[in-house]
Amino acid sequence: MGLLFLVIGVSLLLVLVRAASVTLWFYLWRPRRIKKAMERQGVTGPKPRFLIGNLYDMVSLVSDSTSRDMDSINHDIVSRLLPHYVLWSKQFGKRFMYWHGSEPRMCLTEVEMIKEFLSAKYSVATGKSWLQQQGSKHFMGRGLLMANGEEWLHQRHIIAPVFMVDKLKGNVGYMVERTRQMIETLEEAVRSGEAEVEIGEHLTKLTADIIAKTEFDSSYEKGKQIFNLLTSLQHLCAKSSRYLCFPGFRYFPSKYNRQIKLLKMEVEGLLIEIIESRKEGMEIGRAASYGNDLLGMLLSELEKKRAGFDLTLQWLMDECKTFFFTGHETTALLLTWTVMLLADSPSWQDKARAEVHQVCAGQPPSVDHLPKLTVLNMIINESLRLYPPATLLPRMALEDIKLGDLHIPKGLSIWIPVIAIHHSEELWGKDANEFKPERFGGKSFAPGRHFMPFAAGPRNCVGQSFALMEAKIILAMFISRFSFSISKNYRHAPVSVLTLKPKHGVQIILKPLPASQ
Numbered sequence: 001m002g003l004l005f006l007v008i009g010v011s012l013l014l015v016l017v018r019a020a021s022v023t024l025w026f027y028l029w030r031p032r033r034i035k036k037a038m039e040r041q042g043v044t045g046p047k048p049r050f051l052i053g054n055l056y057d058m059v060s061l062v063s064d065s066t067s068r069d070m071d072s073i074n075h076d077i078v079s080r081l082l083p084h085y086v087l088w089s090k091q092f093g094k095r096f097m098y099w100h101g102s103e104p105r106m107c108l109t110e111v112e113m114i115k116e117f118l119s120a121k122y123s124v125a126t127g128k129s130w131l132q133q134q135g136s137k138h139f140m141g142r143g144l145l146m147a148n149g150e151e152w153l154h155q156r157h158i159i160a161p162v163f164m165v166d167k168l169k170g171n172v173g174y175m176v177e178r179t180r181q182m183i184e185t186l187e188e189a190v191r192s193g194e195a196e197v198e199i200g201e202h203l204t205k206l207t208a209d210i211i212a213k214t215e216f217d218s219s220y221e222k223g224k225q226i227f228n229l230l231t232s233l234q235h236l237c238a239k240s241s242r243y244l245c246f247p248g249f250r251y252f253p254s255k256y257n258r259q260i261k262l263l264k265m266e267v268e269g270l271l272i273e274i275i276e277s278r279k280e281g282m283e284i285g286r287a288a289s290y291g292n293d294l295l296g297m298l299l300s301e302l303e304k305k306r307a308g309f310d311l312t313l314q315w316l317m318d319e320c321k322t323f324f325f326t327g328h329e330t331t332a333l334l335l336t337w338t339v340m341l342l343a344d345s346p347s348w349q350d351k352a353r354a355e356v357h358q359v360c361a362g363q364p365p366s367v368d369h370l371p372k373l374t375v376l377n378m379i380i381n382e383s384l385r386l387y388p389p390a391t392l393l394p395r396m397a398l399e400d401i402k403l404g405d406l407h408i409p410k411g412l413s414i415w416i417p418v419i420a421i422h423h424s425e426e427l428w429g430k431d432a433n434e435f436k437p438e439r440f441g442g443k444s445f446a447p448g449r450h451f452m453p454f455a456a457g458p459r460n461c462v463g464q465s466f467a468l469m470e471a472k473i474i475l476a477m478f479i480s481r482f483s484f485s486i487s488k489n490y491r492h493a494p495v496s497v498l499t500l501k502p503k504h505g506v507q508i509i510l511k512p513l514p515a516s517q
């Protein structure tokens with residue numbers, strides 16, 4: 001009996017010693033080692049506090065700068081969204097270190113180095129950090145956006161073909177049909193005396209419906225619950241990830257953690273219904289295959305057994321959550337900001353409308369029309385430059401790497417402040433904060449250097465072509481049916497909550513145009 005207690009006691013002690021040394025390694029020794037390595041190379045930054053690093057300073061600076069709305073529609077928004085970046089880059093230069101809890105991060109704005117960092121050379125050697133993965137674990141799990149290394153590469157190979165331009169052409173009809181329905185709803189609202197609309201709400205619903213139908217053969221109504229639950233999960237996960245800097249928080253049954261688990265179970269229950277109904281279709285012989293949309297492709301992969309890659313039902317659900325979320329929110333934001341910019345710029349609105357009339361000649365946009373809508377393309381690019389839905393691009397070094405003149409140690413996260421690069425006067429000229437779509441008119445413009453709304457390199461946005469096709473169709477149809485201006489109720493207040501959002505929505509006044517225009 002005594003021997004048994006001794007064995008249990010020693011085992012418990014060993015477990016505790018192991019847990020303590022892992023915690024110390026993770027929260028103390030590794031960050032210190034990284035800090036010293038970077039200091040030796042001349043990269044310093046604000047002094048971190050124990051466990052919370054610079055989190056408190058960041059949160060208080062941002063909540064102060066975004067507590068007020070802006071006085072006018074002004075695109076000079078970097079100091080509002082990233083006040084800590086503005087402060088620290090003045091103090092410490094173009095590259096500096098800061099601490100997100102115990103995670104060391106280096107802010108990098110040198111475009112040549114960014115290009116190298118995002119290139120194929122480092123696509124497997126860099127990835128998402130533990131904090132990011134943990135923060136979104138219940139929200140998106142290890143779907144494509146959060147996977148790393150060979151696991152990421154494998155998923156990317158499976159999914160990329162679904163979003164090739166040729167394959168996407170089949171979606172144009174549905175995009176047109178649903179946009180027409182949105183326009184009819186808006187026309188009806190105007191007829192019944194509501195000329196002012198919050199356009200973001202309509203565009204979010206439309207893009208959600210399009211991704212639900214085209215990639216999951218579901219509908220907005222059916223997927224509505226999934227979208228609502230995912231939005232609540234996103235907010236809860238963002239709030240709770242602030243506490244991840246405290247060791248063991250993720251195991252603590254806090255209010256956030258309990259709510260997150262319940263929501264996750266609910267979302268996954270609904271996804272299983274969609275997955276089962278697709279499988280059933282094939283089992284009872286209604287369909288010859290799982291289909292060639294995203295869900296069909298994922299289900300077919302799940303059946304293939306491949307050495308080294310354990311694809312599970314959980315992986316399938318993580319991938320579904322990833323695409324339900326990434327497949328609509330960012331595109332809705334691109335559209336919402338573009339409508340705001342055009343409502344504030346009647347001359348560009350007129351130019352875009354004239355081009356749509358000339359190219360489409362009263363017909364709905366087709367695959368052949370889209371490349372000819374060059375003015376619209378310039379406007380979309382300028383909107384993505386001024387209001388990139390993803391304001392920051394994070395990547396962690398998963399192994400030691402050499403980047404330009406720097407040796408980046410394993411475990412250091414590199415944060416690329418996309419929005420600051422997009423607004424840099426040094427890179428774009430004195431008029432960097434003005435809405436000037438003509439800057440994208442010249443053939444000399446080289447995307448991917450200082451314009452990266454979809455990131456760059458092999459780990460860029462897999463849905464980029466889908467998003468651009470959808471955005472062009474929706475804007476072309478909307479512009480040709482309405483002229484619109486900013487409502488006096490619009491309050492310009494961009495905020496960054498994972499993505500760049502208008503805090504109070506975008507209120508516009510609609511004026512329907514005759515059908516032939």
Ligand code: HEM
Pocket residue numbers: 144145146156211322323326327328330331334388389390393394452453454455458459460461462463464466467
């Ligand atoms: C205007 C719309 C969009 C913008 C601005 C945008 C932006 C981005 C950015 C910046 C990344 C890199 C994120 C990172 O590595 O941290 C990314 C990745 C990704 N995006 Fe998009 N996106 C858009 C639309 C879409 C759409 C429509 C889909 C799906 C249909 C999608 C699916 C994804 C996925 C799955 C990834 C992860 C790719 C990987 O890691 O290999 N995105 N997006």
